[in-house]
Amino acid sequence: MKHQLNLGVRTWLHLNRVRFKVEKHLAKHLDCYDLTPAQFGVLAHLQAYPDISQQRLANLLFVTKGNIVGLLNRLEQRDLVQRRPDPEDGRTHVVSLTERGRALAAQVVPEQEKLVVKYMAFATLENQRELHQLLLTLDRNLGSD
Template identity: 40%
Template sequence: MGARLGYQLKHAFFALEELHAEHLADGPVSVRELSVLLLLDGREPESQQQAAERLGVDRTTMVGLLDSLETKGLVTRQPDPDDRRRNVVVLTAAGRAALKAAKAASDRAERQLLAELSPTEAAQFRRLLARVVPH
């Protein structure tokens, strides 16, 4: 069973989630909130429904994540300048700073997960995953 790809991927994911939780523990965002900040970074503002679809979460979950991030001052919901009937979600300056710190923590977690691989092997592993996982 341990040699099955699904088993290995699942346990690698669980290990990475634990490392993320450990490395993000002192910061302002959780792993799930980091996903939202990464999604919003460097893109045109999106509605919370669009963001939920891109993250693959239901609207209720997205509302909870955005409410938490908004309470922390990391995102804001604003009327879309092109369509006043729609609100878009935008990173605040504090959100960009939190994202920078959380990305550094996430990078540390990933390096720790891949520590048994050489830098060349880690890069190859990432390239191979990119080939089999559609973006």
């Protein structure tokens, strides 16, 4: 007799499948700008939160200290971000977009948003709100990182 997976497991597996497919589509767009999804995340977060600490940026992106250093090194080499010592705490760095980074973010972030809106257009706004609420509830139930 075949084993029938629990609805929760099937839902989780499908959620992962959909996430993977969306990321694949979004990554294809980012290839036009020679950006990885992680690098895009840095630009988008710095556009939303200018001059934040390197550690806070790592937390927002769910990456380790080592990963954020590598990401920022590559983006600094392209003159998209800059790091400088925090004037209030010399042990930490403040990260911000350069002029070139601001220009790129101003272009690529709205384009990515339009793609996400296009992918979500299958659902009514009410369905999107309900899905968003369900995901928030799941996130809260899973606890802190």
